[in-house]
Amino acid sequence: MPPGVTLDRAYPDLFDSTDCQCLAALHKAPVSVDARHRLTRRGERVHDAIYLQDGFAGRYRLDWSGRRQFLSLQIPGDFIDLPSLMVGYLDHDIATISPAICVPFPHQGLHDLRETRPQLYDQFWRVSLRDAAIHRYAAFRVGRLAGRARIANFFAEVFARQFARRLCDKDGFALPLTQADIGEACGMTPVHANRMLSELRSEGLCTLEGGVVTIHDLPGLARAGQFEWDYLYLPDPIDAELTRLIGQAGAKARRRGPRARTSAAACR
Amino acid sequence: MPPGVTLDRAYPDLFDSTDCQCLAALHKAPVSVDARHRLTRRGERVHDAIYLQDGFAGRYRLDWSGRRQFLSLQIPGDFIDLPSLMVGYLDHDIATISPAICVPFPHQGLHDLRETRPQLYDQFWRVSLRDAAIHRYAAFRVGRLAGRARIANFFAEVFARQFARRLCDKDGFALPLTQADIGEACGMTPVHANRMLSELRSEGLCTLEGGVVTIHDLPGLARAGQFEWDYLYLPDPIDAELTRLIGQAGAKARRRGPRARTSAAACR
DNA sequence: CGCGGAGTTGAACGCATTCAAGTCTTGTGG
DNA sequence: CCACAAGACTTGAATGCGTTCAACTCCGCG
Numbered sequence: 239m240p241p242g243v244t245l246d247r248a249y250p251d252l253f254d255s256t257d258c259q260c261l262a263a264l265h266k267a268p269v270s271v272d273a274r275h276r277l278t279r280r281g282e283r284v285h286d287a288i289y290l291q292d293g294f295a296g297r298y299r300l301d302w303s304g305r306r307q308f309l310s311l312q313i314p315g316d317f318i319d320l321p322s323l324m325v326g327y328l329d330h331d332i333a334t335i336s337p338a339i340c341v342p343f344p345h346q347g348l349h350d351l352r353e354t355r356p357q358l359y360d361q362f363w364r365v366s367l368r369d370a371a372i373h374r375y376a377a378f379r380v381g382r383l384a385g386r387a388r389i390a391n392f393f394a395e396v397f398a399r400q401f402a403r404r405l406c407d408k409d410g411f412a413l414p415l416t417q418a419d420i421g422e423a424c425g426m427t428p429v430h431a432n433r434m435l436s437e438l439r440s441e442g443l444c445t446l447e448g449g450v451v452t453i454h455d456l457p458g459l460a461r462a463g464q465f466e467w468d469y470l471y472l473p474d475p476i477d478a479e480l481t482r483l484i485g486q487a488g489a490k491a492r493r494r495g496p497r498a499r500t501s502a503a504a505c506r
Numbered sequence: 507m508p509p510g511v512t513l514d515r516a517y518p519d520l521f522d523s524t525d526c527q528c529l530a531a532l533h534k535a536p537v538s539v540d541a542r543h544r545l546t547r548r549g550e551r552v553h554d555a556i557y558l559q560d561g562f563a564g565r566y567r568l569d570w571s572g573r574r575q576f577l578s579l580q581i582p583g584d585f586i587d588l589p590s591l592m593v594g595y596l597d598h599d600i601a602t603i604s605p606a607i608c609v610p611f612p613h614q615g616l617h618d619l620r621e622t623r624p625q626l627y628d629q630f631w632r633v634s635l636r637d638a639a640i641h642r643y644a645a646f647r648v649g650r651l652a653g654r655a656r657i658a659n660f661f662a663e664v665f666a667r668q669f670a671r672r673l674c675d676k677d678g679f680a681l682p683l684t685q686a687d688i689g690e691a692c693g694m695t696p697v698h699a700n701r702m703l704s705e706l707r708s709e710g711l712c713t714l715e716g717g718v719v720t721i722h723d724l725p726g727l728a729r730a731g732q733f734e735w736d737y738l739y740l741p742d743p744i745d746a747e748l749t750r751l752i753g754q755a756g757a758k759a760r761r762r763g764p765r766a767r768t769s770a771a772a773c774r
Numbered sequence: 775c776g777c778g779g780a781g782t783t784g785a786a787c788g789c790a791t792t793c794a795a796g797t798c799t800t801g802t803g804g
Numbered sequence: 805c806c807a808c809a810a811g812a813c814t815t816g817a818a819t820g821c822g823t824t825c826a827a828c829t830c831c832g833c834g
Contacts, residue, residue: 280736281736297642299642299643299646299650301646301650301651301732302732305650307645307646307649307650309642309645309646310642310645320635321635321638321639324628324631324632324635325632325635325739329639329642329643329736329737329739330642330737352620352624352628353624356620356621360592360620363592363631363634364592364593366631366634366635366638367588367589367592367593367634367638369638370589370634370635370637370638370641371589371597373638373641373642373644373645374565374567374577374578374597374598374641374644375567375597376641376642376645376649377575377577377578377641377644377645377648378567378569378575378577380645380648380649380693381575381644381648381692381693382567382569382573382575382693383569384789384790385789385790416811416812416813417812417813418812424649425648425649425650426790426791427790427791427792428812428813429790429791429792429793429814429815430789430790430791432813432814432815433790433814433815436814464569464570468548468549468597469597469598471593471597652821652822653821653822684779684780684781685780685781685782686780686781694822694823695822695823695824696780696781697782697783697822697823697824697825698821698822698823700781700782700783701782701783701822704782775834776833776834777832777833777834778831778832778833778834779830779831779832779833780829780830780831780832781828781829781830781831782827782828782829782830783826783827783828783829784825784826784827784828785824785825785826786823786824786825787822787823787824787825788821788822788823788824789820789821789822789823790819790820790821790822791818791819791820791821792817792818792819792820793816793817793818793819794815794816794817794818795814795815795816796813796814796815796816797812797813797814797815798811798812798813798814799810799811799812799813800809800810800811800812801808801809801810801811802807802808802809802810803806803807803808803809804805804806804807804808
């Protein structure tokens with residue numbers, strides 16, 4: 239894989255070095271894209287899966303008055319439009335937020351993996367399931383949590399996802415979003431996002447400045463956002479590290495032992 | 507496939523009659539389950555995928571004060587826990603809402619399809635992507651729409667999904683949820699759900715009574731909810747039918763022609 | 775007959791939106 | 805080098821949507 243294309247770091251639990259070699263043969267040349275640039279339009283036919291080598295992007299839908307709801311934030315190392323691999327087009331728009339580097343993987347090449355490397359093929363299914371879990375959790379976040387908690391929860395997610403890729407340490411992470419963007423991600427107005435951010439700041443939990451979130455109290459932030467990260471399906475070592483840093487039993491603590499039920503039958 | 511197990515009706519665009527024959531060999535005996543019964547517990551290891559032959563179920567997460575947020579409603583004909591197929595456990599709970607009939611498909615048998623019937627294997631990926639799209643849209647619904655619109659939008663989705671399976675006609679559909687459930691699905695209190703429902707009623711859009719939603723003005727309901735159903739990825743004939751019934755260009759109207767761009771490269 | 779769950783309605787409160795004004799920073803052109 | 809414009813951020817005040825608390829009805833069921 240050419241310099242800079244670091245799939246192995248992005249999904250350490252899913253792609254081993256052999257996989258990465260194999261994938262290196264499949265992608266086209268990386269492309270630089272400006273900030274605030276639409277990558278994919280809802281409903282438009284696409285033939286390549288985009289791997290976000292660097293930079294941030296967002297998936298969103300617009301309401302009928304043109305206001306935007308972010309569905310998920312995509313961080314460096316994400317495949318950002320895998321659904322298109324199986325259905326050929328997307329039900330939402332995708333745009334960069336910061337300047338970005340995108341690596342196109344032609345669908346055809348990925349499809350061929352089913353024959354040539356079925357294990358690897360399955361990994362893409364796993365990636366898209368992880369994606370789905372992130373969407374689900376977004377519904378929980380905006381549906382159930384109050385303003386301050388929504389932002390704290392959102393920050394905690396972005397932290398955990400970047401931390402899992404070694405893109406940041408426990409003290410902070412990159413988040414090149416405006417307060418308006420954060421509002422659109424968390425389902426609130428920019429003004430209110432501002433007020434909630436200043437609450438988090440004055441409570442000594444975190445500060446956002448210059449596209450960087452500095453974390454002053456990670457357990458406090460996670461608590462404020464009722465954050466539990468089991469839905470990220472992180473590999474065990476990283477999961478343990480997060481548990482150590484955050485404290486709460488929000489991870490796999492709840493995963494049950496091997497004696498669990500195996501079907502609906504058992505729960506009659 | 508034994509009487510009652512009607513996969514073909516559930517996914518007419520994904521499973522043909524040969525597929526259904528093939529799947530018939532894989533499932534265990536259907537199981538009756540009471541209403542309000544938890545089928546799967548978050549984090550618990552599962553070995554069977556559950557096909558919801560009949561009845562309604564919900565996927566949900568709880569906040570730290572124990573209040574529930576529905577992530578999606580599962581209707582008859584849904585595979586309700588496919589994520590567990592690839593990762594072995596779930597990040598959320600699933601419970602029945604009405605009495606239900608569940609058909610367990612052992613994971614192993616489905617995995618074997620990769621070798622024996624790769625096309626069919628892929629269809630399960632497609633099903634789970636459709637699922638993901640429904641979750642995404644839920645985030646849009648609760649994040650961007652106001653109370654009345656959230657409920658109208660939710661009703662429109664449940665209608666469209668049941669209509670696509672011929673479980674209902676254009677005049678109404680089954681929805682055995684209490685108003686409290688609807689509140690949990692749409693991110694609001696039961697009291698407010700009640701008020702929004704009575705608005706929809708008094709505006710002549712729809713009524714909910716006895717577990718049945720009667721639709722009085724389908725285009726009006728869809729408009730009130732800003733509903734667009736492209737995200738359901740429905741097969742063309744059904745999509746056209748919905749467009750005829752609802753009117754608005756909310757479906758594939760936006761799907762672009764074959765001349766579309768093929769990668770990030772083209773949009774610099 | 776009485777209980778409990780679901781639905782309905784009123785009234786007070788409070789969180790979030792809206793409108794608006796003003797600061798600060800950045801980049802651009804004179 | 806300064807002037808100016810544009811965008812991001814901040815803050816105040818008024819409004820209103822949704823929550824909360826509470827009371828009451830209706831219905832099915834023991």
